Amino acid sequence: MSALLFALLVWLAAWALNVWLAGSPVAKTRFGKALVPLIFGATLLVLWEGLVRGLGIAPVILPAPSAIAAKIATSLPMLWQDFAQTILKGAIPGFLIGSGAAFLTAVAIDRSPFLQRGLLPIGNFVAALPIVGLAPILVMWFGFGWESKAAVVVVMVFFPMLVNIVAGLQASERMQRDLMATWGASYLQTLVKLRLPAALPFVFNGLKIASTLALIGAIVAEFFGSPTFGMGFRISTEVGRLGLDMVWAEIAVAALAGSLLYGIVALIERWMTFWHPSQRH
Amino acid sequence: MKDTTNSAPVIEAKGLNLVFQTADGPVQALKDVNLTINRGEFVSFIGPSGCGKTTFLRAIAALEHPTSGTLTVNGMTPDEARRKRAYGYVFQAAGLYPWRTIAGNIKLPLEIMGFDRAEQDRRVAQVLDLVELSGFGKKFPWQLSGGMQQRASIARALAFDADILLMDEPFGALDEIVRDRLNEETLKLWARTGKTIGFVTHSIPEAVYLSTKIVVMSPRPGRITDVIDSPLPKERPLEIRDSREFIEIAHRVREGLRAGHHEE
Amino acid sequence: MPVLTVLGLILVIWYAASVWMNSTWVYDQAERAGTMVSFAEMVPQTMTQERPLLPPPHQVGAELWEGLRLGSGYEVFLQSADQPILDRLQATLDHVFSKKGLVYHGYVTFKGTMMGFGLGILFGSLLAMAIVRFRVMDMSVMPWAIISQTIPIVALAPMIITVSSQMGLTDRDVPKAVISAYLSFFPVLVSMVKGLRSPDQMQLDLLKTYGAGEGAVFLKLRLPASMPYFFASLKVAVAASLVGTIVGELPTGAIEGLGARMLIGSQFGEPLIMWAALFAAAILAGLLIVAVGIVERLARKRMGVPA
Ligand SMILES: Nc1ncnc2c1ncn2[C@@H]1O[C@H](COP(=O)(O)OP(=O)(O)OP(=O)(O)O)[C@@H](O)[C@H]1O
Numbered sequence: 127m128s129a130l131l132f133a134l135l136v137w138l139a140a141w142a143l144n145v146w147l148a149g150s151p152v153a154k155t156r157f158g159k160a161l162v163p164l165i166f167g168a169t170l171l172v173l174w175e176g177l178v179r180g181l182g183i184a185p186v187i188l189p190a191p192s193a194i195a196a197k198i199a200t201s202l203p204m205l206w207q208d209f210a211q212t213i214l215k216g217a218i219p220g221f222l223i224g225s226g227a228a229f230l231t232a233v234a235i236d237r238s239p240f241l242q243r244g245l246l247p248i249g250n251f252v253a254a255l256p257i258v259g260l261a262p263i264l265v266m267w268f269g270f271g272w273e274s275k276a277a278v279v280v281v282m283v284f285f286p287m288l289v290n291i292v293a294g295l296q297a298s299e300r301m302q303r304d305l306m307a308t309w310g311a312s313y314l315q316t317l318v319k320l321r322l323p324a325a326l327p328f329v330f331n332g333l334k335i336a337s338t339l340a341l342i343g344a345i346v347a348e349f350f351g352s353p354t355f356g357m358g359f360r361i362s363t364e365v366g367r368l369g370l371d372m373v374w375a376e377i378a379v380a381a382l383a384g385s386l387l388y389g390i391v392a393l394i395e396r397w398m399t400f401w402h403p404s405q406r407h
Numbered sequence: 408m409k410d411t412t413n414s415a416p417v418i419e420a421k422g423l424n425l426v427f428q429t430a431d432g433p434v435q436a437l438k439d440v441n442l443t444i445n446r447g448e449f450v451s452f453i454g455p456s457g458c459g460k461t462t463f464l465r466a467i468a469a470l471e472h473p474t475s476g477t478l479t480v481n482g483m484t485p486d487e488a489r490r491k492r493a494y495g496y497v498f499q500a501a502g503l504y505p506w507r508t509i510a511g512n513i514k515l516p517l518e519i520m521g522f523d524r525a526e527q528d529r530r531v532a533q534v535l536d537l538v539e540l541s542g543f544g545k546k547f548p549w550q551l552s553g554g555m556q557q558r559a560s561i562a563r564a565l566a567f568d569a570d571i572l573l574m575d576e577p578f579g580a581l582d583e584i585v586r587d588r589l590n591e592e593t594l595k596l597w598a599r600t601g602k603t604i605g606f607v608t609h610s611i612p613e614a615v616y617l618s619t620k621i622v623v624m625s626p627r628p629g630r631i632t633d634v635i636d637s638p639l640p641k642e643r644p645l646e647i648r649d650s651r652e653f654i655e656i657a658h659r660v661r662e663g664l665r666a667g668h669h670e671e
Numbered sequence: 672m673p674v675l676t677v678l679g680l681i682l683v684i685w686y687a688a689s690v691w692m693n694s695t696w697v698y699d700q701a702e703r704a705g706t707m708v709s710f711a712e713m714v715p716q717t718m719t720q721e722r723p724l725l726p727p728p729h730q731v732g733a734e735l736w737e738g739l740r741l742g743s744g745y746e747v748f749l750q751s752a753d754q755p756i757l758d759r760l761q762a763t764l765d766h767v768f769s770k771k772g773l774v775y776h777g778y779v780t781f782k783g784t785m786m787g788f789g790l791g792i793l794f795g796s797l798l799a800m801a802i803v804r805f806r807v808m809d810m811s812v813m814p815w816a817i818i819s820q821t822i823p824i825v826a827l828a829p830m831i832i833t834v835s836s837q838m839g840l841t842d843r844d845v846p847k848a849v850i851s852a853y854l855s856f857f858p859v860l861v862s863m864v865k866g867l868r869s870p871d872q873m874q875l876d877l878l879k880t881y882g883a884g885e886g887a888v889f890l891k892l893r894l895p896a897s898m899p900y901f902f903a904s905l906k907v908a909v910a911a912s913l914v915g916t917i918v919g920e921l922p923t924g925a926i927e928g929l930g931a932r933m934l935i936g937s938q939f940g941e942p943l944i945m946w947a948a949l950f951a952a953a954i955l956a957g958l959l960i961v962a963v964g965i966v967e968r969l970a971r972k973r974m975g976v977p978a
């Protein structure tokens with residue numbers, strides 16, 4: 127019980143510290159902006175640990191963060207193997223292929239307003255569908271290996287990307303297109319010099335959505351069949367054996383991978399669309 | 408026809424009609440427009456909103472296509488003239504690309520027209536100097552004031568030796584002081600380059616101050632109601648706006664606008 | 672019209688693909704039987720297989736029609752012509768909603784989606800209000816809310832389900848709703864934060880000159896200003912809820928719901944079951960989006976915003 131009390135006290139103290147920090151000039155600095163959420167996250171872990179110890183919660187229901195950390199430390203090779211299978215071979219190639227295909231399709235239908243008017247509503251609708259449902263079918267087609275995982279990711283990523291890129295290609299202002307016309311610019315020149323750069327903010331918006339979808343797709347697909355490794359496989363088998371510390375270890379890896387992928391996309395976005403009002407503070 | 412070097416027609420419109428098909432029926436934007444603009448002239452278009460000033464300018468630049476009548480630019484169709492890079496167009500908003508620097512923006516038409524690198528840099532430096540923006544080439548558009556952005560967009564239109572400069576309310580969004588400055592600079596620029604300029608404005612003093620020829624238009628349907636040749640000398644200090652001649656022309660323009668208004 | 676053309680195109684491609692993909696099986700069969708099949712003989716055989724690699728559209732349609740039990744429900748209605756009308760309706764509805772049909776499974780999924788959607792809206796809007804009101808909340812919680820979405824929820828799904836059954840919750844509704852709420856709270860949160868912050872300084876100052884307190888500013892300005900943003904986020908949120916529910920139905924053990932049908936189809940190698948469940952899910956998604964769209968339009972009309 128005392129562990130729980132201690133944890134609660136730490137949490138309250140940290141919260142008070144955060145309240146004070148948020149009101150102080152420190153909060154305006156970059157350091158303060160990173161510090162406050164970090165303190166919050168850290169105290170959440172302390173609270174969790176205290177809760178598990180203080181109430182004596184069984185590890186098959188909720189393992190303590192320290193137990194999870196210990197598990198991570200002892201099973202690094204296995205976690206790496208799962209990560210490589212699911213993220214490096216499944217999610218990332220699928221993400222790249224799906225986004226690339228959406229980009230090519232968007233440019234290909236760019237010259238046909240007819241196709242755009244036909245494809246856009248359908249694309250919008252399909253983008254809202256639970257496409258994860260295709261996972262079992264694609265696993266049936268492409269087998270248990272990483273290829274089927276990548277295929278699921280391609281399909282999941284394709285439609286949100288397509289919708290965003292097509293919208294982006296129409297985002298340039300009419301005045302700027304007219305200017306291009308007065309200079310006698312060709313279709314290709316207008317596309318490369320005006321419309322593609324103007325579409326970038328939309329493309330990155332799509333890429334951010336796609337980066338989280340990619341991980342979901344790769345992991346779900348493993349529930350329908352996989353070799354005897356991979357994050358989805360490990361999670362479903364360990365859950366069956368009530369090895370929840372291993373499950374949480376995989377979740378930690380997934381969270382890290384997801385945040386990393388998202389962060390990379392956001393960094394490239396900041397670098398390539400520095401000129402956009404949303405990036406200029 | 409005293410000055411023969413100045414009398415070659417650059418733009419000739421004969422019986423020009425332009426009808427827009429809209430959802431609520433056709434809109435006659437231009438009706439029976441006849442106008443000749445000679446080389447080196449500074450022509451202002453003035454008239455109430457919706458009288459077709461923009462449409463006429465866009466038709467000259469082949470951005471709109473007349474329904475009937477003929478329109479020639481240097482003896483060619485507007486489309487051919489466009490392919491010969493005859494136009495520099497300046498809109499009311501600067502329309503600079505936010506992802507390119509000022510110098511990069513001015514280079515854009517040069518890249519499209521295939522000038523080589525060294526020539527691009529030379530011209531950028533030259534026109535930046537012309538609009539007094541030297542030293543701002545590496546800045547991004549959003550780091551400049553509105554007036555500076557507009558000057559940059561004029562520099563962009565000057566960079567590639569188009570012999571016709573079309574300006575659609577280029578200073579409409581700027582304050583009076585900046586506007587005066589830019590008016591003076593525009594006149595200097597015109598004197599230095601000898602370009603033919605078509606200029607849309609809502610301001611009577613601006614039209615009279617700048618132009619050698621003022622075209623008064625009236626709406627529904629858009630047509631020309633008066634063409635005034637300005638007797639003012641080529642050299643025009645700002646003070647000329649207080650002279651009697653200036654006020655007389657301004658008066659005539661105002662009368663023309665009013666007449667167009669009463670006909671409705 | 673363009674939409675119909677593209678849909679037609681998709682159907683054609685689909686048929687072509689099913690001929691191509693299912694032909695292998697036909698040729699294999701023929702080889703085993705020691706016979707030769709011509710192309711013309713092969714094509715019809717690709718249209719009627721029991722376990723096709725890619726069922727052609729009409730096969731999926733038939734399975735879906737049967738699964739929805741509308742046709743057979745109508746027959747039930749006709750056959751019981753001698754009974755009172757209420758009984759007949761009852762019998763028909765019982766038939767359509769029977770546990771064997773997709774309508775029933777769709778209803779289970781729909782129920783889960785609605786619970787998750789409701790929870791997500793509630794949680795998302797409350798969190799948004801707290802974040803806009805308290806600077807600490809904004810600084811501490813907002814970054815984690817964003818990170819929470821980069822964690823693939825599906826990694827959590829199986830665990831949430833086993834843990835809740837360990838804790839004595841045999842009902843699967845709760846864990847499903849949790850997963851679905853986890854996916855749907857985020858769009859609501861982001862839009863509400865944007866909306867609650869949308870009033871500009873001038874409007875805020877004006878209210879202050881009236882002597883309005885913080886509560887009044889919230890009720891009279893911030894909340895109404897956030898409504899268009901809120902409704903705009905609902906479409907995204909409901910789609911996310913549905914994905915969450917289906918994912919929640921996938922892990923081992925589930926027997927009810929469209930996600931469970933997909934899993935069963937996959938485990939027993941019955942592609943037709945998978946396809947029918949997939950299309951039922953698409954229909955459900957379409958209905959949900961249309962319904963949310965109608966709600967949004969009604970709300971906009973009441974608030975005087977042109978739709
Ligand atoms: N693309 C278009 N489609 C349909 N109608 C148009 C189009 N462009 C202009 N018009 C119509 O043609 C008429 C002339 O328009 P225009 O833009 O040339 O007027 P303007 O003289 O430039 O007006 P302003 O001073 O407000 O800029 C207006 O009635 C306008 O509604």
Ligand SMILES: [Mg+2]
Pocket residue numbers: 460461462575
């Ligand atoms: Mg205009």
